[in-house]
Amino acid sequence: MRWRKLTAVRNLAVFAVAVAACLFAPTAVRNSVNRAFEEFRAPLDAIPSQLSDLEKFWSLSAKSKRDLIEAGRDLARLNSAYELKVLENASLRSQIHRFEKILNLPSHEKFKTEIARVCRRDISAWWQHVTIRKGSLHGIREGYAVVYGGGVVGRIAKVNAYTSVVELVSSRKFRMAAHVAGEDRPIIYQGLGSLSLQSAHGEVFDAPADLSASATSPLRLVTSALAGTFPEGILIGEIVSLAPEPDGIFKSGRVRLPKGLASLREVAVLIPVADIKTD
Amino acid sequence: MPVEQTYSKKNPRMYLFYWVFALAFAALLAALGYRQIFMYDVYVEKMERQSMRRVIEPGTRGDIYDRNGKLIVTNEPIFSAVVYFNDVRKEFREEYFKLKKAELARLESVGSKERPDYSKIAENARSNVLNGYLAQINSILGTDYKLGISDYNRHFAQKQLLPLPLVRNLTAREHAILAERIPVDSPIQIYTDTARYYPYGDVASHALGYVANNFDDDISKIPGGDLRTYAIVPTIGRTGIEAAFDDVLAGKSGAKIWIVDLAGYKYENVLDIPPTKGGDVFSSLDIDVQQAVEDAFGERKGAAVMLDVKSGEILSLVSRPSYDPNTLTPYITHKVDAEITARGAWLNRATSGLYPPGSTFKIVTAMAGLKSGAIDVDTVKTCNGGYRVGSRIFPCNSRYGHGNLDLEGALAHSCNVYFYETGIESGIDSIAEVAEEFGLNSSPGIELKEDSWRRTIIATPEFKKKRRKYDGPWTNGDTANSSIGQGYMLFTPLQIAAFTASFARGETRTKVSMLHDKKRKTDSEYHGAKKIPLTKEQYNAIVAGMVAAVERGTAKRAAIEGVKVAAKSGTAQVSVNGRPLTLAWMIAFAPADAPEVAISVIVEGEEPGDVGGGKTAAPIVRAAFEKYFSATNRGMPKIEN
Numbered sequence: 001m002r003w004r005k006l007t008a009v010r011n012l013a014v015f016a017v018a019v020a021a022c023l024f025a026p027t028a029v030r031n032s033v034n035r036a037f038e039e040f041r042a043p044l045d046a047i048p049s050q051l052s053d054l055e056k057f058w059s060l061s062a063k064s065k066r067d068l069i070e071a072g073r074d075l076a077r078l079n080s081a082y083e084l085k086v087l088e089n090a091s092l093r094s095q096i097h098r099f100e101k102i103l104n105l106p107s108h109e110k111f112k113t114e115i116a117r118v119c120r121r122d123i124s125a126w127w128q129h130v131t132i133r134k135g136s137l138h139g140i141r142e143g144y145a146v147v148y149g150g151g152v153v154g155r156i157a158k159v160n161a162y163t164s165v166v167e168l169v170s171s172r173k174f175r176m177a178a179h180v181a182g183e184d185r186p187i188i189y190q191g192l193g194s195l196s197l198q199s200a201h202g203e204v205f206d207a208p209a210d211l212s213a214s215a216t217s218p219l220r221l222v223t224s225a226l227a228g229t230f231p232e233g234i235l236i237g238e239i240v241s242l243a244p245e246p247d248g249i250f251k252s253g254r255v256r257l258p259k260g261l262a263s264l265r266e267v268a269v270l271i272p273v274a275d276i277k278t279d
Numbered sequence: 280m281p282v283e284q285t286y287s288k289k290n291p292r293m294y295l296f297y298w299v300f301a302l303a304f305a306a307l308l309a310a311l312g313y314r315q316i317f318m319y320d321v322y323v324e325k326m327e328r329q330s331m332r333r334v335i336e337p338g339t340r341g342d343i344y345d346r347n348g349k350l351i352v353t354n355e356p357i358f359s360a361v362v363y364f365n366d367v368r369k370e371f372r373e374e375y376f377k378l379k380k381a382e383l384a385r386l387e388s389v390g391s392k393e394r395p396d397y398s399k400i401a402e403n404a405r406s407n408v409l410n411g412y413l414a415q416i417n418s419i420l421g422t423d424y425k426l427g428i429s430d431y432n433r434h435f436a437q438k439q440l441l442p443l444p445l446v447r448n449l450t451a452r453e454h455a456i457l458a459e460r461i462p463v464d465s466p467i468q469i470y471t472d473t474a475r476y477y478p479y480g481d482v483a484s485h486a487l488g489y490v491a492n493n494f495d496d497d498i499s500k501i502p503g504g505d506l507r508t509y510a511i512v513p514t515i516g517r518t519g520i521e522a523a524f525d526d527v528l529a530g531k532s533g534a535k536i537w538i539v540d541l542a543g544y545k546y547e548n549v550l551d552i553p554p555t556k557g558g559d560v561f562s563s564l565d566i567d568v569q570q571a572v573e574d575a576f577g578e579r580k581g582a583a584v585m586l587d588v589k590s591g592e593i594l595s596l597v598s599r600p601s602y603d604p605n606t607l608t609p610y611i612t613h614k615v616d617a618e619i620t621a622r623g624a625w626l627n628r629a630t631s632g633l634y635p636p637g638s639t640f641k642i643v644t645a646m647a648g649l650k651s652g653a654i655d656v657d658t659v660k661t662c663n664g665g666y667r668v669g670s671r672i673f674p675c676n677s678r679y680g681h682g683n684l685d686l687e688g689a690l691a692h693s694c695n696v697y698f699y700e701t702g703i704e705s706g707i708d709s710i711a712e713v714a715e716e717f718g719l720n721s722s723p724g725i726e727l728k729e730d731s732w733r734r735t736i737i738a739t740p741e742f743k744k745k746r747r748k749y750d751g752p753w754t755n756g757d758t759a760n761s762s763i764g765q766g767y768m769l770f771t772p773l774q775i776a777a778f779t780a781s782f783a784r785g786e787t788r789t790k791v792s793m794l795h796d797k798k799r800k801t802d803s804e805y806h807g808a809k810k811i812p813l814t815k816e817q818y819n820a821i822v823a824g825m826v827a828a829v830e831r832g833t834a835k836r837a838a839i840e841g842v843k844v845a846a847k848s849g850t851a852q853v854s855v856n857g858r859p860l861t862l863a864w865m866i867a868f869a870p871a872d873a874p875e876v877a878i879s880v881i882v883e884g885e886e887p888g889d890v891g892g893g894k895t896a897a898p899i900v901r902a903a904f905e906k907y908f909s910a911t912n913r914g915m916p917k918i919e920n
Contacts, residue, residue, distance in 0.1 A: 173463045
């Protein structure tokens with residue numbers, strides 16, 4: 001009995017010491033503990049994602065031979081079409097390189113892509129961030145642009161060795177320079193978050209006063225290369241309303257983000273070529 | 280009496296003391312109650328007011344458009360990276376304690392009992408924190424912006440509630456980079472201010488005017504007049520349309536009232552009136568015509584005014600040399616001021632330049648001659664190249680004379696002799712009467728403040744007696760000189776343009792305006808005009824003379840294809856600082872048979888005889904008419920640029 005009491009007291013004391021250590025430990029120590037915990041936890045984020053991929057693979061392999069043969073045929077068709085596109089791209093790229101060399105121009109290619117699977121997305125921060133399955137070991141750094149087939153995903157906010165956290169374009173903490181497709185006047189975009197899991201919105205401000213947009217005739221908002229983080233012309237969303245700001249020079253309004261943002265599975269991190277060369 | 284009785288409670292003298300004490304205490308209680316209960320609101324308000332600050336933000340100025348809806352003056356954004364002291368207060372405090380601790384340790388280590396300079400420590404703490412943010416901006420932008428401790432202190436002392444600009448005038452790229460890379464919750468914010476922007480640069484600069492800081496902005500109507508106020512200085516129109524329509528263009532200032540704490544930091548916003556943009560002005564200018572006229576001037580000095588004959592609206596108001604109003608905003612630097620002053624470009628020559636009208640005044644002399652009966656439409660006079668008045672021979676512009684000329688021929692060839700004779704026969708009073716009827720000694724009604732009509736002169740014997748008495752009495756020589764627009768006569772190009780428009784319309788006055796109004800009345804009542812005191816035949820004869828001047832006379836270079844132009848050239852001589860100079864004039868209207876536009880052009884010569892009305896001013900008239908008629912596509916083939 002006495003021993004039990006002593007153990008309870010000891011446990012409490014250990015807990016109190018741990019809390020005190022957390023509270024009074026220097027910031028550097030706390031940061032390193034935090035990072036170590038993140039790295040330790042990274043496989044836990046990655047494993048469910050890997051398992052999900054494996055599960056999908058098994059569920060597909062359980063299909064009938066006939067289905068598999070048909071799917072194989074479709075895939076072969078798609079593959080050949082893509083191979084053709086890849087060849088075309090390669091040919092165009094080599095032509096561009098040749099022209100750049102002849103005309104003594106700087107390289108046109110500013111970004112390389114690093115494809116990464118989304119491995120974690122918390123319900124509590126659905127429109128704030130996602131975790132992807134690639135990190136600093138894959139050349140990813142904080143601030144890099146992240147895109148997907150439907151447009152902008154966001155920006156790398158935190159990098160671990162094997163995983164990275166992406167600040168989503170819909171997050172209130174996400175802001176970037178943009179412009180309306182077809183012109184080059186800069187507009188500032190910022191995420192607005194959302195309570196719904198289906199769709200999210202953003203807002204634009206500093207939009208030129210002569211622009212107008214409505215839900216029925218929206219304006220395509222695309223990235224601007226001015227700040228150097230994103231390449232030119234990637235879709236952010238559609239401006240669905242614009243109203244004059246009090247200064248009379250600018251308008252501000254709402255941006256409808258693409259629906260695909262709610263179901264991200266795979267994204268591409270844009271790694272600046274200049275950084276690769278430096279590394 | 281025993282001692283006990285003397286000091287007992289029942290002593291009547293003590294009663295008096297008790298009563299006095301009780302009354303005084305009751306008075307104190309009453310006063311306390313009065314202050315606590317009845318004066319409560321007053322003291323609460325007083326306390327709140329002591330802790331309130333007002334921030335005034337000016338409204339943006341309205342835009343200016345030309346008559347075709349083209350934007351000719353607007354505002355452009357100026358982006359600055361700023362920090363609000365409120366947002367970095369915690370960091371100030373942390374840095375302050377860090378520095379204070381270090382200073383105390385230093386004093387202790389040297390064994391000093393000196394008291395640390397706490398205000399200096401606070402200043403250094405602010406400077407360190409703000410320099411940290413400036414360094415952050417510099418590292419993101421790759422720049423080397425610097426601010427000193429005095430900049431921070433001045434802002435802290437005088438504008439604590441206003442944003443502190445760390446970097447002003449960010450480029451679009453810098454703005455984009457900072458917007459992307461500075462965290463949304465960082466104390467560094469992008470602040471947007473506005474500056475006046477003139478997309479056409481120096482075109483129409485005198486007509487449009489410029490703005491300057493208005494330190495006398497009336498904020499009396501904004502609530503919180505008795506509060507300590509921090510104000511962002513608004514702008515006010517100084518010249519041109521900017522000044523004339525300032526009441527329309529000026530935005531309405533907004534205000535925020537903050538409750539601040541003891542250290543002066545924002546605590547709670549209790550009033551927020553957003554600023555509102557000023558109204559837009561639709562000017563009468565046609566920016567394309569304006570541009571064409573300015574291009575035609577090239578590097579020459581002078582002025583031109585083109586009017587819509589019916590409405591009196593000013594299509595073009597040119598004064599050369601001009602200046603780029605974009606260089607005057609947000610403020611005029613000494614360098615820019617000195618450069619504009621050296622070129623003599625501040626003067627609006629179109630409305631404030633005073634010039635002798637030269638031979639363009641022969642239209643007035645002709646009207647005076649016809650009206651007085653000195654000549655009729657068929658009167659023929661002989662020109663032998665000069666005209667003797669007393670002992671002096673007044674020359675004609677043709678050395679060997681024009682021979683026999685009627686009125687039409689005299690106007691076409693601008694024969695001086697014809698008009699010397701006509702003027703002397705009519706008399707100076709007749710000439711002055713016609714000039715006055717046409718309002719050449721009054722304002723044409725333009726809204727701009729820079730109208731020097733009060734300094735214009737219609738030469739008369741009374742004028743000479745009053746203002747030039749040392750030149751002796753009025754002589755026939757003075758009349759002869761006045762007949763051809765020389766001598767004492769002085770008018771502004773705007774007045775001459777209004778005169779031309781009036782004549783073209785067959786009336787005596789034109790009320791000019793810088794505003795475009797499609798619903799404007801254009802009748803004689805609006806203009807305050809009467810019918811020209813001539814018969815139709817007499818009027819037509821003068822018009823025929825002006826048309827002939829374009830077809831075969833001195834104004835040939837003003838001719839344009841497809842439109843009949845009526846014009847009168849003039850070349851006047853003046854003496855500037857004892858140096859003789861030549862002025863080239865031309866007035867014109869078109870189409871001659873149904874006038875739409877009228878123009879006056881003057882070009883200042885640099886050397887005697889280097890310019891002439893027909894040679895120098897006529898091509899400018901032609902450029903203006905070509906642009907106007909090609910744009911309106913009336914009666915002439917399209918001009919290929």
